Amino acid sequence: MGFREYRVGSIMFGVALATSMIITIYMPGLDISNTKATATALEKQLTYGKIAGFDLGDPFLHGDDKPIKVILKKDPKTGAVMDETAAYVFKPGTSLPSGLIHDQINGEAINKLSVSLGKTDQVSVEAGGVYLVEKSVKNGVETPYIELASVTRGWTIDATLKAADQEILAGAGKTMFVREGCWWCHTLLPEQTHDWQSFGRPPMLGDFNGESPTTFGSDRKAPDLLHVGSRNSSKEWMMMHFFNPRLVQPHSIMPRYDYLWGGVDKKGNTIDLNQWDKEFVAYRDGDRVYPPEVPDYADNSEIRYLIDFVLNLK
Amino acid sequence: MLKYLFAKEKDIPGGSASIFFGFSCIMWFIIGTGLGSFNAAKLAFPDFFTHYYALQFGHMRQVHVHTVIFGWIVGAFAASALYIVPALGNTKLWSEKLGVWNALLWNLGLMLGLSTLWFGMTSGREYSDFMWPIDIYIALFMVLPLFVNIFMSIVNRRTQGIYTTNWFFAGSFFMLIIVFLIGNMPEFLHLTGLNEAYMTWWFAHNVLGLLITPVAAAITYYIVPKVTGNPLYSHRVGHLHFWSIVVFYSTPAAHHLMSSPLPEWLKSFASVEGVLILVPAVAYVCNILLTMQGRWSMFVENLEIKYTITGVLLAIPLNMQGGFQQTRAINWYVHGTGWIVAHAHLALLGFSTFAEAAAVYYGMQTMLRRKLYSLSLGNFHFWMLLIGFSLYWVSMTIAGLIQGAGKIYEVPYLDIVIAEHPYMIVRWLGGTMVFLGNIVWLYNMYMTVKHGEKLEHGVLPHEVAYVR
Numbered sequence: 051m052g053f054r055e056y057r058v059g060s061i062m063f064g065v066a067l068a069t070s071m072i073i074t075i076y077m078p079g080l081d082i083s084n085t086k087a088t089a090t091a092l093e094k095q096l097t098y099g100k101i102a103g104f105d106l107g108d109p110f111l112h113g114d115d116k117p118i119k120v121i122l123k124k125d126p127k128t129g130a131v132m133d134e135t136a137a138y139v140f141k142p143g144t145s146l147p148s149g150l151i152h153d154q155i156n157g158e159a160i161n162k163l164s165v166s167l168g169k170t171d172q173v174s175v176e177a178g179g180v181y182l183v184e185k186s187v188k189n190g191v192e193t194p195y196i197e198l199a200s201v202t203r204g205w206t207i208d209a210t211l212k213a214a215d216q217e218i219l220a221g222a223g224k225t226m227f228v229r230e231g232c233w234w235c236h237t238l239l240p241e242q243t244h245d246w247q248s249f250g251r252p253p254m255l256g257d258f259n260g261e262s263p264t265t266f267g268s269d270r271k272a273p274d275l276l277h278v279g280s281r282n283s284s285k286e287w288m289m290m291h292f293f294n295p296r297l298v299q300p301h302s303i304m305p306r307y308d309y310l311w312g313g314v315d316k317k318g319n320t321i322d323l324n325q326w327d328k329e330f331v332a333y334r335d336g337d338r339v340y341p342p343e344v345p346d347y348a349d350n351s352e353i354r355y356l357i358d359f360v361l362n363l364k
Numbered sequence: 365m366l367k368y369l370f371a372k373e374k375d376i377p378g379g380s381a382s383i384f385f386g387f388s389c390i391m392w393f394i395i396g397t398g399l400g401s402f403n404a405a406k407l408a409f410p411d412f413f414t415h416y417y418a419l420q421f422g423h424m425r426q427v428h429v430h431t432v433i434f435g436w437i438v439g440a441f442a443a444s445a446l447y448i449v450p451a452l453g454n455t456k457l458w459s460e461k462l463g464v465w466n467a468l469l470w471n472l473g474l475m476l477g478l479s480t481l482w483f484g485m486t487s488g489r490e491y492s493d494f495m496w497p498i499d500i501y502i503a504l505f506m507v508l509p510l511f512v513n514i515f516m517s518i519v520n521r522r523t524q525g526i527y528t529t530n531w532f533f534a535g536s537f538f539m540l541i542i543v544f545l546i547g548n549m550p551e552f553l554h555l556t557g558l559n560e561a562y563m564t565w566w567f568a569h570n571v572l573g574l575l576i577t578p579v580a581a582a583i584t585y586y587i588v589p590k591v592t593g594n595p596l597y598s599h600r601v602g603h604l605h606f607w608s609i610v611v612f613y614s615t616p617a618a619h620h621l622m623s624s625p626l627p628e629w630l631k632s633f634a635s636v637e638g639v640l641i642l643v644p645a646v647a648y649v650c651n652i653l654l655t656m657q658g659r660w661s662m663f664v665e666n667l668e669i670k671y672t673i674t675g676v677l678l679a680i681p682l683n684m685q686g687g688f689q690q691t692r693a694i695n696w697y698v699h700g701t702g703w704i705v706a707h708a709h710l711a712l713l714g715f716s717t718f719a720e721a722a723a724v725y726y727g728m729q730t731m732l733r734r735k736l737y738s739l740s741l742g743n744f745h746f747w748m749l750l751i752g753f754s755l756y757w758v759s760m761t762i763a764g765l766i767q768g769a770g771k772i773y774e775v776p777y778l779d780i781v782i783a784e785h786p787y788m789i790v791r792w793l794g795g796t797m798v799f800l801g802n803i804v805w806l807y808n809m810y811m812t813v814k815h816g817e818k819l820e821h822g823v824l825p826h827e828v829a830y831v832r
Contacts (some may be wrong), residue, residue, distance in 0.1 A: 071546070073615060074614070074615050074618075075563075076568065078630050101490060103487040109495075230484075232422060234426075241623035242625075242694065244696070259556070262554065262556040263487065264560055266621070267700075270771075271702075301782050302410070303410045303788075305410060305422065309416070
């Protein structure tokens, strides 16, 4: 029978669907793509790298192919003391975030400054590089931009890592955050109507440029984490809380992440979870005065990535 | 069933594909609700099965969601469409062989997608959690063959005109392919930032709005007139339903992100369009309930009508919530709370599941040419679903209101967790009832195949009395 008596209807259907997609995809797309990145967005791009979800560079979500954030207190080249500075080390071969590859991500003003002052026209995946987020103030208007410090200041990757006061593996940590499904309960989106006192300021329009995935979270079964590092910056507390949340919050319903230790502690000794549980139950029931010790994690363990990510959420 | 994969088209009995899909979707429903019950147990008792990477809540939640959506909900749509479309066109399915292959590819794709998802290979985007190779597989090897089969059966129909149900089947599965390919653009093309966030919810909204809600409605458009014998109350109201779904339901995606820094015009537009969802909703519910005129006794006496009408009645609170909870006035209170979880289950476990269960019950009997094995077990399944769902919905709605109050008064979060604990236990009990009911359903269906009363030629299942 075909559709001959439905010709008008079929055309109307196509027109309706196409119009709907123009209004709900094309127009918002244009609008959103025209927003300028904020300094937060640039920092996030350089901290998290290309993508935190599934990608051919990291198909099993092990946290590979991610940059390293370092805190510097002295200049890696000259050794001179300087103000605490965050630098972002991309080892050779590490994929770059979209803001360094595409013109459309950060906005025109930032791109211009990044090229003229930051020399980001010389970025290269093969060679890697050390990046900074800098600010330029002109006529009272502050514009952030990205600086390729390997070129502008001669900071090599090895020297920067050696001079680093602290290495923050928050890029790999965000992959853990995505893979472990933290965002099924913890949002990264304080709401505009409330939340200001307990969870801090909501994000701004340009805070997300170049970030993927944004993992806002939709179902808040637990506190918002966007500024958690400002509320609680204790690594020890995080360690205890991830190993067994009931150790620090008896009523918490968070899962235990003891398996992210990878079965061994910092010294390479095997962690006996059953023994630990027995001691914990004894402590919980009042048969022990002190809780069992939470094992220190190894430097390359997945829990280290995750804790670095959480503490880096300022 | 597998012997038909390489059989000649003429040697495959009509309805094979539908039966294959039907049994698969019941299996997936059991797996999906089992996972749901397990997850709920973890929210009530967090140390239940701890220490294991694969059994952690964050790994299993999305597996539950995708098992029920693609295994049960869409699988049951396929099972229903593959027998309803030919029946309404007074013809045979365009290709029974394609249908059988489709069911096989469907199950294989889901197994692959769910296991990779379970072990952490995720895109990190809600509702489009599958990594992009799986997304392409779903669009091209699961949905496209289904759409081709449905579309070609409609083209080859032997009736004048197309009935309401088939508009929805053809339109919705076409739109599903588009939604899948466009909605996953952020993964294919590596779009980032708010574009990615917005497209994630554009996908999530449209996969529900352009597929699940209209197709579940389409099924009831078939079952109610067919079983009651009443003609559809109004073809024109059906038109209103169809066109307002296409126009209003495809646009409010941004109302899922009312608290994010998206452009304000987009949020306002989405919110207004979201209220207009009430147009198709009211048209649909009135149309079906008025079709029941003079046959309301069947709501009690007939199993399929009992399921269908329960689903339609659940669509009333569903749409009232859906239309208004996304406006700024209400959204700021309920956003991100258990209220939304309750609403999502009202749509999928309430409205859609009840409508589809009826279609699967009816279709299996028609295609197998056997009467349902046991009415008592069918009724038992119904009440397990309804009571289980109601416990879930009520407890999560209350939990959501507690969370909302805690949220606006900025109560320390742990106090909210403590207050929610009893409702988490009730939710787990409700979910477990649904899971157990479904096992009974599978047993009943299996016994129907083996020992169901044979239907004589020219007799429909609802015209024959039950033996048990």
